[in-house]
Amino acid sequence: MSxxxxxxxxxxxxxxxxxxxLYYYNFLLTFPDEVRVVWRRRLSVPNVLYILIRYSTLVYVVIIVAYLAVDFGCNTFVGSFAAVRSR
Incomplete structure (x- = not known):
């Protein structure tokens, strides 16, 4: 079947x-441990790296999910071009 x-x-x-x-599920499961281990301690290089990696991934996932929710078909681009051109 094709x-x-x-x-x-x-x-x-x-x-x-x-x-x-699954990523969000893991994020929610591990958040209490993150608060206990990372957020309640002084900032250090490993803590900052952990925070940067964890939350930059979260931002990336939000952007990708938003991209997947929008239909970028030919009609979308033609309509956008026509709207810009008419101004």
Whole structure:
């Protein structure tokens, strides 16, 4: 059975969203330990690196999920171009 392009894209989006759901689940499970171990101590290089990596990944995931939620088909670009051109 061969999948169409839109079916492949939808399947890819579902796989990505399930991976992000697991990431958020892990984030919520480990947050109490993070507060206890990282946030209640003085800032040090390892703590700062941990915070940068953990929260930059969180921001990245939010951006990707927002991107996956929007349909960037040809009609979207044509409509955007027409709106800009008409001004």
């Amino acid at each position: 999948l169409t392009i839109s079916e492949r894209r939808r399947l890819s989006n579902f796989c990505s969203l399930s991976a992000f759901a």
